[in-house]
Amino acid sequence: MSGQAAVELKGGMYTLLSLQIHSIEADAIELALKNKVQQAPGFFKETPIVIDLSPVEHMPELDTDKLLQLVKDYNLVAIAARVNDKSSPAACSIKLPVLDAGGPRADKSADTAEQDKDGAKDTPATPELTSGGVIDMPVAGPTIVTRPVRSGQQVYAQGGELVVLGQAGPGAELIADSNIHVYGPLRGRALCGVTGNTDARIFCRSLEAELVSVAGNYKPLEEIPADLKGKPAQIWLDGDRLVIEALK
């Protein structure tokens, strides 16, 4: 038992979901939360999240207690709040540890960060500036599924890509925060970018899906072009238009 301390402090990087708040209206927040959770019931259950208050942190009307209660009601576990200014009203009132914005985000958008520094110190960052990278998650490794995904089964690749080597049967659900690749026939549902990544794409060798979705924009089988059925295809988001096209 010698040598090993009972506790040890270590630094670490963790993949976390962040919930960005764009409204101070509790009803609007609740509705949006409800919709999000309904898209993948079960997957948000007990998920640790960071509440990103930066768009609304300077609005004293925001009821942070109510917000935390809502988040709790939808089975999410808030572990911290993220703000740009630790002295803002929201940062002071929320009963959570407060994280400063910055970190990896700052070097990714260096220009924006520079602008922030040049501007008046107390000027809050506008929502436009921060909403560029809503979810700036360190990419997790791909989830690779070597067996067929059967009807009624759900696979969720949290924080990364999902690769399915076999088929996904009708009634199966493939869910990923990033891209989805399916090498067998895709007959079930495929939802990529479920946490808001609009750059996520679905690639498949035989498109027979019941439903495809990128960052919440979906199309059911009926709306999938008939000439693409059973063909290799990719699905991606162009603005808010879902594009389904042949893979050449």
Add this chain to the structure above:
Amino acid sequence: MSKIIVVTSGKGGVGKTTTSASIATGLAQRGFKTCVIDFDVGLRNLDLIMGCERRVVYDLVNLVNQEASLQQTLIKDKRVDNLYILPASQTRDKDALTIEGVARVIHKLKQNEFDYIICDSPAGIEKGAKMALYFADEAIITTNPEVSSVRDSDRILGILQSESRRAKMDEEPVKEHLLITRYNPNRVQEGQMLSVDDIVDLLAIPLLGIIPESQAVLEASNAGKPVILDDESNAGQAYNDAIARLLGEERPHRFMEAQKKGFLKRLFG
């Protein structure tokens, strides 16, 4: 070492009990000590198809509840040596089964040196079906050539992959076999049924056999005699082929082609 095979499908009425009876009988005919268990508690059928309904004294639930011994409960088949039937209870329901209780029964069968234990699953994906597949080493997925049956089979394959003992213990997965029953090549040709290729493509598991739709199956059930004992019938021969494949033999698949109707048959049906 006993091998446990579950016969399951998700959907009802596709031929699970007929298949369980014939597979168990076929294995016993080849000299393996075999027991077939009816898990359909409350809707006892296996004993009818095996023709031993008048000899049922104790049943699976009595055994699970330790109200009777294995020797008292097992019914020895009169036609085939090495074959034993463990009937379901007619008066209880599926809640009477527990994993611990079933585990005890399986353990006793293993102690009695059974080579094969065939579990005849009830329809559905609820407790009874999960209980029947929990201990399986291999699974025979019984499917009719129609869309809803294939879909349900896909669902039950998913449950095998996630809720069987092998899955939970992270052991080698349950070995899956596809058995297509009530196959009618003429109706496939007319587009009224899915073809073998369609089904294999949809389910992506190895094909164990194709049992043609046959009057002999109904006649055998009514007579309380597993159809495999009817050597003359297509269905009986197809089950024999399936047994051979289950034991590792290579046999070409039969009964897939539509029969050309002769002149007289066309005239008189």
